Amino acid sequence: MAKQLNIGIVGYKFMGRAHSNAWKKAPLFFDVPSQPVLKVACGRHQASLQEFAQKWGWEETETDWKKMIARPDIDIVDVALPQNLHYEVAMAAARAGKHIFCEKPLAMNSRQAEEMLRVCEENHVTHYLNHNYRRLPAVLLAKKMIETGKLGRLFHWRCAYQQDWIVDPNFPLTWQLRKETAQAGPQWDLNSHAVDLAHFLIGDIDTVSALTTNFVTERPLADESTSGNLTAETLGDQKGPVTVEDAALMLVQFQNGAVGSFEATRFATGKKNGLTFEIYGSKGSVKFDLERMNELQYYSLNDEAGEQGFRTIQATDPTHAYMQGWWPPGHIIGYEHTFVHAVVDFLWAIDGNKPIEPNFSDGLRILTVLEAGLESAATGQRVKLN
Template sequence: MTPQGSTDHTAPPGTPAGPPLGVAMIGYAFMGKAHSNAWRNVAAHFDVPAFEQKVLVGRDAAQAAASAAKYGWAETATDWRSVLDRDDIHVVDICAPGWMHAEIAVAALRAGKHVLVEKPLANTLAEAEAMAAAARSARDHGVQSMIGFNYRRVPALALARELIADGRLGTVRHVRAAYLQDWLVDADSPMTWRLNKETAGSGALGDIASHAIDQVMFLLGGTVTEVSGRLHTFVTSRPGADGPEEVTVDDAAWATLTMDSGAIASVEVSRMATGQKNSLKLEVYGDKGSLLFDLEAINELGFLDATVPVREQGFRRILVNEPEHPYMAAWWPQGHVIGWEHTFTHEIHDFLTAIGGGTAPSPSFEDGLAVQRVLAAVEESANAKSSLIQLTTSPVTEGA
């Protein structure tokens, strides 16, 4: 491994004249499977720098080996530190739980490895700040980093951002973002690491509100200046291995965000919305038009042009799978839709392309930190209850 700042006269890995990028991925569960699918398929559809799926890292040797065989990884390891010492590893993809993000990412960046990390950036604001600082320092030495907000890679949402940036909605005044799931509705659902603040950081707030908040900032191209929030835990105890265990994170969260543009965004997330499996809905309202998106119709974008006569107005359905639409030229003929898993393929494409070009990928760790600051502010507001006005009801007088 060439130390940061030293001279190396060979072409860097990932460049046309350089050797393939060696990739190590940490974690083999839900996100590990999604990322592996992307690594396995990206070169079949996009022109990207050459790479090799070198190592899958997991604490359980047997499960890691089984997953590596299924997902296309050449070998396995049980200690993530061991891969940072290898000269043939150039990229570290972190799909481990949030409580591990900061330690792994900072160490990998200092070892000169490009780093992709799943959202949210970290479990705490302090960890996120340390990661962003490490990313800035590493970038000075050509080492890149990116956070995996995969919904930025939904073609319909990428198109929505373009329409907003082009002024098709005029001045955006109001945004609504709702991310609803129901996997915790059953009060007897067992305790998991996602329900413990020490391992998860937060509940629905960090897990899915991070996506919704990032989308608000991504679509509007702005930052959040004011936050008001509320958190709630509907089921405070879950069955554990040795009996009931306390749930120490939120089941649902609500927030009102003020953007630097003056737009107001409302965000609602829940793991207790019966019947909603993975529902992300976004609405953007401007003075010249509006946009609607529903993740359950991932290839569609609703667009209303308010500049045409009122008698002609109405939301029209844009089927986002033309070659002219973001990312779509790499896939199938028009009318042949793509799915949720393709967002990760697009994510890996963008990350590899940035590494090969020596440019900073987006979203950066600084973007992840910006989301983390909003999450922390929502939690602070909720804990202070500063936004809650207590109402009292006087008895109704008979005959009044």
């Protein structure tokens, strides 16, 4: 029987559910070196926390995360919280020698990220940052094509992450719309995913030019007990200022000479979670759409003249990353499976005492780019990264 690793999760709403499902499913579909045990669920509101724990199979509950981290029987701390709470929880977990599975974006700023990385390294804990889209088979196919030279020299990266959940001006002022709890708007939340994919597929970014804007400047105050969800309720007629941007656009130059664009917005009417990227090279191109996440579009200049065109590759065959653990060819997987893949890789990283990517070092690199974008938008100047 595999050894056990006890997990303590902090946070039990959207990401708490996604993470719980992944911890439960990983050993059912994949070979893992350790059996994850859902030991303790931690949150502020005991009644809803207890309901969550019973539903997902967490053995115990705790309303004080410091007590949970201090327990000697907790091996892994799962940080499924808003980003303003990542720093304090992750720092305490690292100092206690706990391995850390953390949601994105990593922190509120690069200074926090630097310290989080340093303390994790000093205490020799495995640290993982959950940019889960890296673990889509179609994205990994694009990575393989780039590494094997199928696209040739890379020229262009074009990425858009578009949602529409705050188009209604009466949508309440949830934590995602306040600087003190979110740091920034889609530049932080959505472009963190986009920049991670760009780093993964294209390389490091050299310069950034950006603009941001607001379409709605004040909103009804939110009921904090429901503001972790996109169906949050208002407290009445009282309103407060929106202190983060509604949309952000960046133009970048990569260190390898490629150029790129990023669009992140919560005002793309009709787009629920539309993440797309396009990569154009000297020998071919690829296109990806999260809303068709099992597919990769591929164009090759090596095809015969008159037969060239974008073809659809279904990344569902067992030859594609992770698919050997799931269903027969042609049977698609979904959003939740990326979390399972992350858990599997995380458990193997702990077992082998090896790093996993993306980690807090990657998170720091991402935040450096996002901060440069906000600086550029504020000053109107192009920013060169150190």
